[in-house]
Amino acid sequence: MKFDPATNIQNLKQFGEFGDVNPSITDSSTYTFMTAQKMIETFSGDEEGCFLYSRHWNPSNKYLAEAMAAMENTESAWVTASGMAAITTTILQLCNAGDHIITSVTTYGGTFAFLKNYLPKFNIEVSFVNISDLESVKREIRPNTKPIYTETMTNPLLQISDLPELSKICKANDLKLVVDNTFTPMIVTPAMHGADIVVYSMTKFVNGKNDCVAGAICADQSFIDEISSVNDGTAMLLGPVLDPLRSSSILKNLHTLHIRMRQHSANAMYLAEKLKADGIKVNYPGLEDHKDYALFNSIMNPKYGFGGMLAIDVETSEKANILMEKMEEEGVGYLAVSLGYFKTLFSNSGKSTSSEVPEETQKEMGLSDGLIRFSTGLDNDIENTYQMIKKCMEETGIH
Numbered sequence: 001m002k003f004d005p006a007t008n009i010q011n012l013k014q015f016g017e018f019g020d021v022n023p024s025i026t027d028s029s030t031y032t033f034m035t036a037q038k039m040i041e042t043f044s045g046d047e048e049g050c051f052l053y054s055r056h057w058n059p060s061n062k063y064l065a066e067a068m069a070a071m072e073n074t075e076s077a078w079v080t081a082s083g084m085a086a087i088t089t090t091i092l093q094l095c096n097a098g099d100h101i102i103t104s105v106t107t108y109g110g111t112f113a114f115l116k117n118y119l120p121k122f123n124i125e126v127s128f129v130n131i132s133d134l135e136s137v138k139r140e141i142r143p144n145t146k147p148i149y150t151e152t153m154t155n156p157l158l159q160i161s162d163l164p165e166l167s168k169i170c171k172a173n174d175l176k177l178v179v180d181n182t183f184t185p186m187i188v189t190p191a192m193h194g195a196d197i198v199v200y201s202m203t204k205f206v207n208g209k210n211d212c213v214a215g216a217i218c219a220d221q222s223f224i225d226e227i228s229s230v231n232d233g234t235a236m237l238l239g240p241v242l243d244p245l246r247s248s249s250i251l252k253n254l255h256t257l258h259i260r261m262r263q264h265s266a267n268a269m270y271l272a273e274k275l276k277a278d279g280i281k282v283n284y285p286g287l288e289d290h291k292d293y294a295l296f297n298s299i300m301n302p303k304y305g306f307g308g309m310l311a312i313d314v315e316t317s318e319k320a321n322i323l324m325e326k327m328e329e330e331g332v333g334y335l336a337v338s339l340g341y342f343k344t345l346f347s348n349s350g351k352s353t354s355s356e357v358p359e360e361t362q363k364e365m366g367l368s369d370g371l372i373r374f375s376t377g378l379d380n381d382i383e384n385t386y387q388m389i390k391k392c393m394e395e396t397g398i399h
């Protein structure tokens with residue numbers, strides 16, 4: 001049978017000790033042992049199935065991690081207190097002082113800032129490349145290169161990474177391919193295309209409620225064991241663990257993700273087509289004229305559409321601000337950063353989620369001042385939403 005992330009999640013049989021259909025929440029930071037010997041064996045790693053301390057593992061986190069691993073078709077996973085925690089833990093586990101990273105220049109601004117401004121503290125060098133230019137990726141490989149880092153769909157330019165080709169490059173050079181799949185859960189399963197480690201901000205589509213910040217690292221068992229090692233694991237020692245109460249609520253939301261992704265995608269496609277027909281500059285990877293349309297088709301699980309993220313370019317940040325304020329007033333959605341919410345969110349990327357990227361770099365990567373990134377909501381009447389956007393454009397004189 002063909003791999004399907006939603007079916008994999010549905011097939012999990014996770015229930016609580018009293019037959020509760022939602023696994024019980026383990027509201028404890030520590031665990032009792034009936035014998036001292038058992039504790040010694042558990043700490044030395046000889047005894048499986050026992051919990052030590054909730055910074056290491058908590059049963060509620062284990063359920064969510066198991067479900068994320070099922071969705072991503074990886075052996076294992078670990079859940080973190082934020083998406084940034086997932087990204088930084090992964091990178092700090094893979095790299096020692098003196099190592100080198102190749103990354104897409106277009107990534108989430110926080111990731112860019114970590115790579116550019118924080119890692120020099122550890123003498124870790126980073127090459128920023130156009131990830132679609134595979135020759136430039138190859139050119140940057142050095143003897144001390146450890147991972148290639150990218151996002152399946154990059155933020156905010158919505159470029160699609162050629163995961164199969166990047167994976168070939170990694171395999172040929174003994175590198176790890178790390179992929180942030182935050183924009184495209186269900187839609188793309190990076191591990192099926194050779195990603196070694198898949199990181200998530202679960203704050204976004206996975207949770208879908210904007211009521212918490214969370215992340216996940218999906219990988220093979222040995223990497224998850226490495227990060228959670230009591231002796232030298234980055235997750236265990238830096239401690240970015242997710243609260244089990246949150247794990248429990250995210251797990252319930254994960255079970256509706258497949259339905260939500262379809263609706264986000266259908267709505268975004270509708271807006272993209274309509275706005276494009278009106279002559280607006282639209283960037284949406286589901287449009288045939290998007291430069292990565294064929295590539296996206298070749299790696300996607302087609303049932304879930306092309307995603308909820310789309311961008312329009314209104315040329316200047318001044319115009320973007322006027323339009324965004326009007327759209328908020330008219331009820332199109334909220335002027336807010338973040339994504340994956342049931343309401344439409346919009347922001348001017350250059351001045352918000354990518355503001356960490358210096359202006360010259362923004363220009364080089366093709367990020368226009370007037371780019372408005374939309375995270376399309378779950379609107380039941382998207383034609384009505386489109387009409388509202390159109391009215392806002394007309395009344396502000398933007399189009």
Ligand SMILES: Cc1ncc(COP(=O)(O)O)c(C=O)c1O
Pocket residue numbers: 082083084085108110151155180182183200201202203213214215338353
């Ligand atoms: C693609 C991507 N990755 C990672 C993050 C960071 O996630 P968090 O805010 O949960 O730390 C974000 C946040 O906007 C993001 O858009």
